[in-house]
Amino acid sequence: MRSYDLAELLLTELHRADSPHQAAPLNRRLYHTLRATILAGYLTAGTQLPSTRDLARDLDLSRNTVMSAINQLVAEGYLTAQQGSGTYVSDTLPDQRPLTPASASRARQARDAEANPRDLSQRGCLLTRDSGAEQFEVQPFAPGALEFTEFPIQLWQKLQAKYWRGLDRDLLDYGQQGGYMPLRAAIAQYLTLSRSVRVEPEQVLITSGTQQAIDLTARLLTDHGDEAWVENPCYWGARRALEAGGLRLRPIAVDAEGISPSDSDWQSNPRLIYVTPSHQYPLGHVMSLQRRRALLKFAASRRCWIFEDDYDSEFRYTGRPFASLQGLDEHAQVLYSGTFSKVMYPGIRLGYLVVPRDLLPAFNTGLYDIYRPGQLMLQAALTDFINEGHLNTLIRRLRVAYRARRDELARRIQQCLGDRVRISGQESGLHLCLVFNPECAGVDDPHAARPPEGAHPTLGRSGGGVDDTAIADAATAHGMSVRPLSRYYIGEPQQRGLILGYAYVPTERVAPWAKKLCELIRRQLA
Incomplete structure (x- = not known):
């Protein structure tokens, strides 16, 4: 262990006000602190201690004080001194078997929780009763490393390195006034051409992604207790x-x-x-022009705001793309959000929010005061990535790759399951939604109960024979990651099915895992 790290730990323990050895001489206090550190598992068997000279310097103690404590621990068998090599934690301790750091931490947390119980707020309980990231994030349906072979990693490294070599010190500061202006201008041009968004560079705010954009909008435009419309089923992050x-x-x-x-x-x-509206999450439907106009008219008459989440509009495979909802807005009631996490890689955590002009001063202030955004070096590299045409090249390559994966997955599902499922959301995006036909539950079992004649084709939790959560659990047990559609509903689910992400699955692995998944679904439905 490095001398500095050990010294920081020992200094914290040495000066604890509740220490029973607080009145003892320094050498005894150091002895007890080192002994407790070893027994707690922070210094495991075989760990070499820093030299007494280094430890004395970092603890701001005399070397004699440190040597006294060390020698006592050696004499008692906690430490072993090897001539010409150093001092090490003994393999066998005289008092008790040492705990690992993790188990020691868990034990302390359990004791603290029992002694000092604390309650979450009602909001905290609501937010943490389900684990959103684990339960709802659409990732590969097949195991293995995420597929990023299409992303130009070396080019991306080169673009970032250019700015680190030049080292413009302004890029090391917080991102004031909405982010790096050249990036905001590049995004504005990109959205104008590709999505028919009505935007000037000043209206683009750089965010850490869709989640931050939603949070900022809710904070600045709504009050506690206000009503918000959300689609049902709904994106869990929103x-x-x-x-x-x-x-x-x-x-x-x-x-x-x-x-x-x-x-x-x-x-x-x-x-x-x-x-x-461009690709409803998770069903994949596209909002019709008639619905878009009706929604915009309603928002203008009620003076309410629309948050348009355009999370994966770059990946449209068939049909003519619709213009953005924001591009149809005549009353400046729409805030438009997008992200680079779907196009480049999830961990980039860069997105954008297009804000009506009259809201700009408030949103600039809110973004800076609440979040203190930064990553200007990353924003500068992304600017070059867009302006030099690399983003458009990447999108074209990804469309070809993702379309091939989608086609293979959909074909295998259709061949194996037929009318047992309806595939939703094939036209665009990074996932498919399989909606189960409740009338096909148990179709392979001649003794299975059939739904009554005239039964409603949708399926609530209390009225159907298809349990998508059980099917998702079974898929997990077989090494596949799928999500039950029913979990995305607020209240009683109206349909049941599975959400399958295919974007990050290597193309050659789609077919065998799709076959395995379909066979599992057939068995579960039977």
Whole structure:
């Protein structure tokens, strides 16, 4: 262990006010502290201690004080001194078997929790009752490392290295005024050409991704207790962010034309409407032009805001792409969000939020004061990546690769399962949604109960024979990562199925794992 690291640990323990040895001489206090550190497992068997000279310097103690404590521990068998080599923690301790650092930490946490119980807030309980990242994040349905072979890693390293060599010190500061202006200008041009977004560079704010954009919007445009419309089923990250802002969520049904408010929904007064019109998450439907116009008209009449999450619009494989909802907005009621995590790699954590011009001063202030954004070096490299045409080249390559994976996955599913499932969301995106036909549950079992004639084709948790959560669990047991559709619903699920991410699965592995998954589904449905 390095002398500095050990000294920091020992100094903390030496000066604890509740130490029973606080009144003892320094050499005895150091002896007891080192002994307790060894027994707690922080210094494991065979660990070499720093020299007494280095330890005395870092502890700001005399060398004689340190040597006295060390010699006593050697005499008692806690340490062994090897001539010409150094001092080491003994393999066999005289008092007790040492704990590992992890088990020692767990033991302390258990004792502290028992002695000092603390309750989460109601909001905290709501946010942590389910693990969103583990339960809802769409990742590969097949095991193995994520597939990033299409991403030009060496080029990306070269672009970043250029700015580190030049070392513009302004790029080491916080990202004030909405982010790196050349990147904001590049994004504005990209969105104007590719998504028909009406935007000037000043309206683009650089965020750490969609989650931050939703959180910032909720903080600045809504108050605790306001109503927010969300699609049902809904993107879990938006749901979490809006719940964290204290909003009352009103789930709005989704059909083949996107969000589908009922008559009673149209009579409500939401403050914020969250939608994914280009590729509804998770069903994959595209919002029709008629629905878009109706939603914009409603927002203008109610003076409420629309948050447009355009998370994967770059990956459209068939049909003519729709313009953005923001591009149709005549009343500046839409905030438009996008991300580079889907196009480049998830961990880049860079996105953007296009804000109506009259909201810019407030959003610039809120972004800086709440989050203290940075990563200007990364933003500068991304600017070159866009301006030099590398982003468009990457998107074209990814479309070809992802389309091949989607086609293979969909073909295998259709061949194996037929009318047992309906595939939703094939036109674009990075995942497929398999919606189970409840009438096909148990189709391979001649004794299985059939649904009554005239039964509603949708399926609630209490009224159906297909348990998508059980199927997802079975897939997990066989090494596949899929998500049950029912978990994305707020309230009673209206459909059941599976969400399958295919973007990060190597193309050659799609077919064998798709076959394995389909066989498992057939067995479960039977």
